[in-house]
Amino acid sequence: MIHWNEGIISLLDSQGADEMNNGLEDVVAAETILSDVRGAEGQLIIRGHPLTALAGRWTFEETAHLLFTGFFADLPDAAEFAPRLGAARVDMFEATRKFLGSASKLSAYDGMRAAMAMLPDGTMLPDALRLLAAPAVLLPALIRLQAGDEPIAPSASAGHAADVIRMLGRSSGADALDTYLVTVSDHGLNASTFAARVVASTQAGLTSSVLAGLGALKGPLHGGAPGPVIDMLDAIAAEGDSASWIARALDDGERLMGFGHRIYRTRDPRADALKAALQSFGGVDARLRFAESVERVALEALHKRKPDRVLETNVEFYTALLLEAAGFPKEVFTGVFAMGRVAGWLAHAREQALTGRLIRPASRYIEPLTKEAA
Numbered sequence: 501m502i503h504w505n506e507g508i509i510s511l512l513d514s515q516g517a518d519e520m521n522n523g524l525e526d527v528v529a530a531e532t533i534l535s536d537v538r539g540a541e542g543q544l545i546i547r548g549h550p551l552t553a554l555a556g557r558w559t560f561e562e563t564a565h566l567l568f569t570g571f572f573a574d575l576p577d578a579a580e581f582a583p584r585l586g587a588a589r590v591d592m593f594e595a596t597r598k599f600l601g602s603a604s605k606l607s608a609y610d611g612m613r614a615a616m617a618m619l620p621d622g623t624m625l626p627d628a629l630r631l632l633a634a635p636a637v638l639l640p641a642l643i644r645l646q647a648g649d650e651p652i653a654p655s656a657s658a659g660h661a662a663d664v665i666r667m668l669g670r671s672s673g674a675d676a677l678d679t680y681l682v683t684v685s686d687h688g689l690n691a692s693t694f695a696a697r698v699v700a701s702t703q704a705g706l707t708s709s710v711l712a713g714l715g716a717l718k719g720p721l722h723g724g725a726p727g728p729v730i731d732m733l734d735a736i737a738a739e740g741d742s743a744s745w746i747a748r749a750l751d752d753g754e755r756l757m758g759f760g761h762r763i764y765r766t767r768d769p770r771a772d773a774l775k776a777a778l779q780s781f782g783g784v785d786a787r788l789r790f791a792e793s794v795e796r797v798a799l800e801a802l803h804k805r806k807p808d809r810v811l812e813t814n815v816e817f818y819t820a821l822l823l824e825a826a827g828f829p830k831e832v833f834t835g836v837f838a839m840g841r842v843a844g845w846l847a848h849a850r851e852q853a854l855t856g857r858l859i860r861p862a863s864r865y866i867e868p869l870t871k872e873a874a
């Protein structure tokens with residue numbers, strides 16, 4: 501008996517769906533001034549700045565301001581943007597306080613998404629600031645509630661990343677988190693940004709776009725990989741033999757989390773930006789050395805098994821180590837990714853909405869034939 505989905509897959513294969521480029525690789529679906537992912541060179545450019553000039557040098561607020569420039573009529577200058585975002589964090593905390601108890605019954609990611617779904621759907625700067633502030637406020641509050649602790653209120657005058665660390669009840673890791681948020685703030689037409697742009701093209705509003713982005717980011721092929729990176733490292737540490745663990749996983753047809761990328765045909769430049777930030781933490785040397793040894797063995801195995809496909813380390817590998825060192829539980833890593841990427845989603849949503857053009861591609865109908873045609 502053919503399992504129901506095997507039946508569908510073989511039907512699609514027999515109709516040549518593979519040739520149709522189901523993943524839309526190399527299809528240009530938008531023009532953007534926001535970022536450029538240069539796969540062959542391993543470079544990421546964000547509004548004219550190479551990532552290396554931003555990560556560890558610019559704050560998240562400055563980067564979000566850069567992305568927002570030109571997309572909001574009432575955007576203040578960069579110096580005033582940070583306190584406005586601080587005020588938005590305080591407002592968000594007050595506005596969502598009464599939902600936190602019920603949201604905390606879901607996973608932190610789903611709870612954050614549920615609370616954000618309550619926000620009004622506007623297109624102005626205050627709407628964008630609320631959505632930019634929301635993950636930074638909601639995630640620490642939900643983490644604390646789930647651990648049986650009271651949420652800590654935000655401080656309007658703190659830096660965005662520093663405030664997140666403070667709301668977690670921790671005192672170190674703010675600079676590394678800031679570098680992380682800047683590093684993941686935008687990345688071309690990735691799956692979640694595309695989802696956000698599709699929704700924006702209907703003129704639905706920024707909350708709807710951000711919710712679409714959150715939905716797409718959640719999957720392990722996109723933003724859901726860093727938690728499983730920790731699982732992989734822990735399983736390898738428990739077994740004590742990277743090579744045999746990795747060989748078995750690949751024999752079983754599994755993908756190694758934190759490796760491979762749709763666009764980069766060389767090492768993901770974000771991996772090194774995060775590795776550098778990670779080195780600023782004290783006490784992570786042993787973990788880092790172990791991860792580097794696993795990375796070497798994984799790359800060797802991937803290169804050997806897939807000599808025709810460039811499979812290198814992606815952003816998620818060192819994201820996992822950095823967020824672990826900053827004190828986030830692995831279950832919320834994808835939510836922290838959203839905390840940074842929301843800046844890109846908002847700018848892309850505005851850029852798409854401003855084109856005024858609905859995104860509505862075509863599909864190829866393959867079966868069944870109508871009764872008349874048969």
Ligand code: COA
Nearest residue numbers: 720721722725754755756757758759760761762809814816
């Ligand atoms: N581990 C093992 N094999 C991998 C792999 C990985 N991490 N990534 C890709 N491959 C293999 C695929 O199995 C496929 O082999 P096949 O041709 O024999 O079927 C081949 O490489 C090409 O894969 P494909 O699915 O076409 O690549 P893609 O462009 O769609 O993949 C990812 C991009 C990110 C989805 C993919 O590399 C992946 O799943 N990585 C692991 C998850 C991850 O780290 N996600 C975070 C992305 S930033």
